[in-house]
């Protein structure tokens with residue numbers, strides 16, 4: 658049996674922050690600095706979260722039985738965080754719908770992808786979840802580390818994205834550790850092969866679907882054809898260039914010995930918690946996932 662190392666920091670505490678955003682006032686349709694392409698990519702991402710996060714939780718919880726107590730506790734906290742994220746992105750998506758966007762095509766695409774994934778069994782699902790968790794965590798890192806990405810955005814919407822990013826970093830090791838636990842009897846080469854293959858597959862679908870989804874939303878704002886492609890690709894790959902900026906961190910996933918916590922970026926969480934401490938706090942106690 659191969660040894661299993663779980664390099665998640667021993668003192669990491671995953672703490673759901675039960676916050677609510679944008680319930681009082683609706684932001685402008687083009688909430689991201691009046692930019693069609695910036696609003697489109699964030700709205701496209703948001704449209705995938707409620708469906709996608711339910712899938713992450715379902716995939717990880719299949720392996721919870723019998724995991725070491727620390728990991729079982731982290732799975733619980735991860736579940737609570739994702740459920741609250743879905744609630745907030747549901748509300749965010751409703752505001753986008755109220756502003757006139759039709760997200761149904763984008764949501765349908767996610768459902769189709771997940772139907773294919775679910776048919777591949779629990780190991781493929783936890784591997785897809787851990788691949789998407791890495792993508793999410795490196796996007797979240799970039800979003801918090803570089804204020805350019807949310808420059809000009811509606812302040813409350815920007816706060817939602819920062820809050821979500823913070824918790825994505827905090828629970829970035831959970832799916833990975835669940836995978837390490839679930840495959841602890843597998844030979845190293847098989848673990849790597851499945852993990853790498855699924856990451857390539859997931860990344861391809863992520864790029865194709867989010868690009869198509871953004872173009873669809875841009876079309877709903879009357880921006881089409883080559884002009885739409887040019888503006889979207891510039892935004893994603895050049896300036897501010899989110900996708901280009903995460904490419905190096907994405908590649909690290911394929912290195913032997915990779916673990917999401919090889920990069921300890923908790924300084925971003927501490928900075929977030931300091932900046933958010935003046936924000937209104939929930940009065941209700943956070944209900945923990947069962």
Ligand SMILES: [Fe+2]
Pocket residue numbers: 710738739742821825
């Ligand atoms: Fe999330």
Ligand SMILES: [Fe+2]
Pocket residue numbers: 713739790793825828
């Ligand atoms: Fe997550």
